[in-house]
Amino acid sequence: xxxxEHIIQENEKNERIDKxxxxxNDEWSRSQVQQWIKEGNVSVNENxxxxxYKCSIGDKILINIPEPQNLDVIPEEMNLDIYYEDSDVLVVxxxxxxxxxxxxxxxxxxxxxxxxxxxxxxxxxxGILRPGIVHRIDKDTSGLLMVAKNDLAxxxxxxxxxxxxxxxxxxxxxxxxxxxxxxxxxxxxxxDPEDRQRMTVVDNGKHAVTHFRVLERFDxxxxxxxxxxxxxxxxxxxxxxxxxFPLAGDPKYGPRKTxxxxxxxxxxxxxxxxxxxxEEYMEFEAPLPEYFSQLLHVIRK
Numbered sequence: 001x002x003x004x005e006h007i008i009q010e011n012e013k014n015e016r017i018d019k020x021x022x023x024x025n026d027e028w029s030r031s032q033v034q035q036w037i038k039e040g041n042v043s044v045n046e047n048x049x050x051x052x053y054k055c056s057i058g059d060k061i062l063i064n065i066p067e068p069q070n071l072d073v074i075p076e077e078m079n080l081d082i083y084y085e086d087s088d089v090l091v092v093x094x095x096x097x098x099x100x101x102x103x104x105x106x107x108x109x110x111x112x113x114x115x116x117x118x119x120x121x122x123x124x125x126x127g128i129l130r131p132g133i134v135h136r137i138d139k140d141t142s143g144l145l146m147v148a149k150n151d152l153a154x155x156x157x158x159x160x161x162x163x164x165x166x167x168x169x170x171x172x173x174x175x176x177x178x179x180x181x182x183x184x185x186x187x188x189x190x191x192d193p194e195d196r197q198r199m200t201v202v203d204n205g206k207h208a209v210t211h212f213r214v215l216e217r218f219d220x221x222x223x224x225x226x227x228x229x230x231x232x233x234x235x236x237x238x239x240x241x242x243x244x245f246p247l248a249g250d251p252k253y254g255p256r257k258t259x260x261x262x263x264x265x266x267x268x269x270x271x272x273x274x275x276x277x278x279e280e281y282m283e284f285e286a287p288l289p290e291y292f293s294q295l296l297h298v299i300r301k
Contacts, residue, residue, distance in 0.1 A: 008059040011193030017044065018051040021063065023196020041066060073102050073128060078114030083284045088153040088277050089146060090119065090132070093286045096142040096263060101130045115147060122147065123154035134158055135231060140249075142289045143170070143268025148276075156276035161231060167272030167283060168228040170236055171215075173265040173295060174245040175255060178214050178222045185210045185239040189232040198252060199234045201242045208232045210239045218299050221248060225269075237264060248295075259295065267292055 012020050018037060022030040034051045036042050041064040044053060055061075081093040094100065094111055101112040115122060115132060122132030125148075132147040134157045146166075148154035160166045190205030192198040209229035216223040222245065226236050237253045240246055246254040250264035259265065272283035288296075 002065040004063045004065060006061045006063070008055045008057055008061065009193075010057055012055050013057045014054050016051065017042070017049060017053045017055055017061070020055055020196070021061070023191065036063065036066070039066075072107075073112060073116060073131075074108065075117035076108060076113040077117045080111075080114050080118055081286075082118070083144065083286065084282070085119075087121075088149055089157070089275065090115070090149060091144060091146055091271065091284050093144055094137060094142060094268075096140055096289060096291065099139050100136045100145070101133050111145070119149065121149045123149060123151045125151055125154045135161060137268050138234065138237075138264070138266075140263025141170075141266045141268060142286075142292075143266075144271035144284055144286050145268070146271060146273060153276040157273060160273055164229055165274070167270060168231070168268065169270035170226045170228070171267045171269050171288060171292070172224050172226060172236060172240070173248040173259070173292075173299070174222050174224060174240050175220065175248055175258065176222065176245045177217050177220070178212075178224065178245055180214070182213045183211070183243075185212070185243055187239060187242055189235060189238050199232070199238050201238065206230075206232055208235050208239065210236055212240075216296075221299055223296060236266060261291060261295060265292060265295060 006024060018030055018033045021033045022028050037051050040048050043062045044059050082090060083093055084091040099106060099110045102110050112131060112133065124131060126133055132149060134146055134148050134154060137143060137145060146157055148157055186209045187201040188203065188205030189199050189208040190202040192200040207230060211227045211229065212224050214222055214224050228235060237247055237250055241253040247264040247266055248254065248259045249261040267288055270283065270285050272281065274281050
């Protein structure tokens with residue numbers, strides 16, 4: 001059982017505890033948090049509480065996260081777009097609209113379901129719901145992901161992410177015409193105090209750096225390449241909104257009047273890392289998905 005600690009901040013005071021906790025982690029539903037509270041797995045200042053408990057600044061919350069033993073991830077045959085595979089590592093091109101790993105209430109149709117049908121050997125470091133998953137991309141972001149097939153590979157790949165030595169280049173279409181050819185956004189990212197389901201730039205957030213360059217300009221949009229130095233949740237989406245050029249199609253961070261593409265125009269096109277066993281640098285490139293290329297074609301016209 002994993003134990004997590006959370007201290008209530010100014011922006012969380014007087015909020016119900018179930019609302020606060022469900023906002024800490026995108027994978028925790030409010031009903032799931034309420035069940036944990038009911039089972040006595042949540043304490044405030046060492047006392048059990050009810051779901052409607054109103055939080056006070058400085059409250060020390062301990063969450064005993066139960067192991068989801070009753071959740072079985074079922075392998076599902078899928079036509080995965082695999083770019084590379086050996087006994088240690090697999091590189092896959094995830095389509096737009098696919099969730100990376102299962103979560104309670106969403107146990108099928110994910111990349112992990114497909115990976116489990118494709119290969120039996122995935123690292124177990126992230127537990128039964130996220131076998132082999134070293135890093136994630138959002139559901140509506142397409143592109144390349146590295147997957148670890150054993151724990152040694154997993155640890156070495158994670159270390160490269162921590163050391164910021166993994167090459168990760170994304171392609172995006174954003175609202176507005178960016179005047180500069182190149183730029184770097186260095187702004188800390190954390191939970192939005194107004195909406196716990198969103199991330200935003202906040203003073204006490206985690207260090208986050210995105211480099212971008214403009215590939216093409218249009219009347220109302222720009223086509224850009226972004227290179228991640230860090231890998232925070234929704235980093236590119238948050239950073240581009242922060243400088244006034246939100247991603248086209250983004251329902252969470254973009255304007256309401258946007259391109260009708262059912263999710264942000266963002267593609268993880270280049271992925272490079274040092275192989276965990278051979279120590280050879282490997283780099284992969286996935287072309288823009290068809291919807292993205294079509295979108296560029298329409299905007300150009």
